[in-house]
Amino acid sequence: MGVTGSGTTVAELVGRQWGDHRVGLMHEDLVLSHHQVASGAAARAALLTELLPRGAEPHLGVLLDNTAEFPLWIGAAALAGAAVAGINPTRRGAELARDILHTDCRVLVTERTHLPLLDGLELPGVRVLVTDDDAYTVLLAPYEGAGPADIAPLPGRTVRPGSRLLLYFTSGSTGAPKAAICSQGRLAAAGASLVSHFGVRPDDVHYVCMPMFHGNAVIADWAPALAAGAAVALRRRFSASCFLSDVRSYGATYFTYVGRAVQYLLATPERDDDRDHPLRLGFGTEAGAVDAERFAARFGVRLVEGYGSSEGGAAVQRTPGTPRGAIGRAAPGDDLAVVDPSSGEECEPARFSAAGGLLNGDRAIGELVNRGRSPFEGYWRNAEAEAERLRGGWYWSGDLFYRDAEGFLYFAGRSDDRLRVDSENLAAALIESILARWEPAAGVAVYAVPDPVAGDQVMCALALRDEASSFDPEGFAAFLAAQPDLGTKMPPRFVRVVARLPVTATNKIHRVALRREGFLHGRDPVWWRPPGADGYRPLTPADGARLRRACERHGRAELLDR
Structure with missing residues (x-):
């Protein structure tokens, strides 16, 4: 608030x-x-x-x-x-x-x-x-x-x-x-x-x-x-x-x-x-x-x-008429904007397809900032972090949003949940909201893993409902193909099937742990969709070795073990 x-x-x-x-x-x-x-x-x-x-x-x-x-x-x-x-x-x-x-x-x-x-x-x-x-x-x-x-x-x-x-x-x-x-x-x-x-x-x-x-x-x-x-x-x-x-x-x-x-x-x-x-x-x-x-x-x-940054620097209020999927508008007195962190310029309004998919995510998604008077009261003995949060006289939330033409704000994830796939910026939260529709899924987390050449590939962790005996790769691929708002860069390249999503002590997804495991580490089974393939199959040790060698050829192997 x-x-x-x-x-x-x-x-x-x-x-x-x-x-x-x-x-x-x-x-x-x-x-x-x-x-x-x-x-x-x-x-x-x-x-x-x-x-x-x-x-x-x-x-x-x-x-x-x-x-x-x-x-x-x-x-x-x-x-x-x-x-x-x-x-x-x-x-x-x-x-x-x-x-x-x-x-x-x-x-x-x-x-x-x-x-x-x-x-x-x-x-x-x-x-x-x-x-x-x-x-x-x-x-x-x-x-x-x-x-x-x-x-x-x-x-x-x-x-x-x-x-x-x-x-x-x-x-x-x-x-x-x-x-x-x-x-x-x-x-x-x-x-x-x-x-x-x-x-x-x-x-x-x-x-x-x-x-x-x-x-x-x-x-x-x-x-x-x-x-x-x-x-x-x-x-x-x-x-x-x-x-x-x-x-x-x-x-x-x-x-x-x-x-x-x-x-x-x-x-x-x-x-x-x-x-x-x-x-x-x-x-x-x-x-x-x-x-x-x-x-x-x-x-x-x-x-x-709702949305309110932990530090209190920006808040979004839900009001009557808030569209499905939106959090709301800026709270009274807040001058909130969605800004491209690299240029400092305000992002363009979001445009949607008839099915509700975001059409211009690469230009509409940016960091939420409060350009007005901020209630942020600082960090204890951490002037450097405080200055970073308040750079340029604005409060930078560290969270990704996009805003429609009517001013309603949509949460798109944390700033470190951004993925860059084939030079296109994606937000993990957007992909998660689509994958969550898959009926067998009890929980979904989307995160970036290294592409062998440049940028990222999309990976997700899926926790299945009790009644789902095992991961159904054909059913999952068919579900993805039927989603009208799933962009061509959004389908996961890798799927880790877990009994339970790892969480922090505050019940947030432990994305750091998931990114650290990537697709080569961890005990849970990983499925993948090889380039050019329509469906998913188990990632074998031989597949993993080939992917590692490809990363090595492009000087990216260290990203697999971060």
Whole structure:
């Protein structure tokens, strides 16, 4: 959503929960009232005041699954004028230590299940709190039952809308993740915007099944619940098989998703009671029009595809009349444009065939930029990345879009998901949206692999539905031939058949891993369509050797093993 901040702080929103004895937070067998949530946050804020060294950055790391302690510590940080760095539990070793130390965390809140991740790490000056340990209970005991009069910001700190509250790592495909900054005012405003946009009510229940160390769960799920006075139900980790049972038991009415979670839900066995639940809305990104329609038809739940860059620099709002496949228009106040990164010139409007296919992708697809005032609040201690994001006075999102003549914007993938096949620029997301129509496919990921001579070839990973016993190469080729909007350069040269698409901790496709395997590495079977052939056949070791030799002849062999 288009948010530039507000005069309200998250601390104020937490404070509004005092005296409200309705259910506010649920996790497994734990049920807390809104009042208990506010009191628990105040107790942790008081403890934090004692634990943070004087003069240190007021930062704490949270290395937790989605347990009640996670939102309680975000609330505590808001009350104390501190900031929470969400630590990704899928990181390991030196990378994990780097995330904690880079964000200047002097306190790390974790749980026993994640303690092995810290074994052998050098974390000088970091105090570790283990939430399911007796020592933690003893530390917290003197502050239990804290009230409004007990709340005071950290020494030397004041709580203002511009106070830093979140440091959340963006999942870049290369280099170390960058810690984006989100202030109390921006988070409060984001919550209020979603409350208004979706009509969130105090009697709603927001189901948080995406990881809270990522911005999606906090900004798009927890924050609007806090702003509306709605309840929050936490799932420790996303589970497709437990989704509906959770929704029913918690009475959940709203959830957010990222990446392939919707595909996993659609891949579960259909049941007669799939529509027997209180859920009314899902809000997220990258589900795709085909899967959104399938989800609505099966579960009776509308999915609203949105877009907002993790850093907050650009947002697209869905409005009435948004065409199928489009995300929406620029949010009020945003001056968004689709720009060719190499020239800085605005791309031409998209033109479509009668079947809806994009006719001028090579000239219409570009990077989404915000040429106006950007809500981007920077990266923690990363001036170089900040300057790259704001080059030329514009906010460069790093995401590919195209825009039609009416101004509606269509997501075309990440900037590193662009493919160049026979001198034509293609976007992975466009090809994926077409391949997703193939009925046996439970999940699809499209990515570039090296062409032996120049540029790229199209490769896809296919996860099949349970009822599909094996990959049907003839059926897949016939399906491709029947798609009127599949351009001549778009059909995959290589197809990797996988049991499950690899995903990151935030349920986005792990394209780096797929590109690294390419067509020569990995254990899953690969099918391919040799040049001039109409159909697919298994890629044999002899085929692979010939392809490698062809790459060697053109000096491209190193690209096969990157």
